[in-house]
Amino acid sequence: MTRDELAGAITRVLEAMATHDPANAGLAAGARYTENGQELALGDGLWRTLDTLGAYRHDFLDPVGGQGATITTIAEGAVRSILVLRVKLGAGGISEVEAIAARPDAVTGQAPFADGPNQLDLSGGPAPEWFAPIPEAERLSRAELRRVANMYFSGIEKNDGKGEYPFADGCIRIENGFRTTDVPGLAPAQEAPADKDTPYQPDFRAMGARAQLETGFFRFVDRIRDRRFPIIDEERGTVFSFAFFDHSGTVREYELANGRKVTTGLTRPFSWEIGEGFRIEKGLFTRIEAVMTACPYGMRSNWPLEEGDIA
DSSP states (O other): OOHHHHHHHHHHHHHHHHTTOGGGSOEEEEEEEEETTEEOOTTSTHHHHOOEEEEEEEEEEETTTTEEEEEEEEEETTEEEEEEEEEEEETTEEEEEEEEEEOOOTTTSOOTTTTHHHHHHHTTSSOGGGGSOOOGGGOOOHHHHHHHHHHHHHHHTTOOSOSOOOEEEEEEEEETTEEOSSOTTOOOOOOOOSSTTSOOOOOGGGSOHHHHHHTTGGGGOOEEEEEEEEEEETTTTEEEEEEEEEEOSOOOEEEOTTSOEEEOOOOSOEEEEEEEEEEEETTEEEEEEEEEEEEOTTOOOSSOOOTTOBO
């Protein structure tokens, strides 16, 4: 299977959604579709409501595994969102379509990173560094790329600042359209109060990815589960993954790795459903792009775990 065939399959699904005609998507008999974790009939959900495709599109392609995913921007009427779309392509056509739409809140019209679609569309597209081939002598195996990708989730889960965090210097992370590491022009994290008992909230966007995790700030993430790694590209050193981040709402005040107290403001249980892509070079993360949307606490994946996935 070729990259062009996988990219073409993604395009067919997106265009079929935009024209509200699943018959043009090239679906296999018995194809499955999920949207934000829920299994829907083909033709329902985004197949009926997606009206316009945005300017941004970032494909992750796995010719060996026959799967591809994209992060793109969409509009449903006047509402603009970010979409993750995964397809599995076989001889009989597309057998699986998985969608995560990070939409504004239906009641308030707001959401975390609500202006993300605009930020992505104005970016001019994903950075070209994502697509540069890894020198053959430096390419990691599929199993090794999966192992490193999983270290990202293990490092965030109950983060204590003492784990192994394989980030390259200058690693850039984008979340729902916004850069969240080493943001240019942003003032360094505010100076900590001398009194360690005084609650302290550093500005994480001014810090590098490794430095962020070394603080132990993400301890409030109780569990990262249903970790799936369906798309692995050895040639480009990329992995596209899916996972759920659980927050119990009980980790409200705790100490950073340096003993300083912080408060989270998280006082209720909820989960994030996440689609996340990684670029890995010489065993280190160099680029990360994630799309996330809130979901009911503890919601399970509607896709089975495959070999190498982690419950």
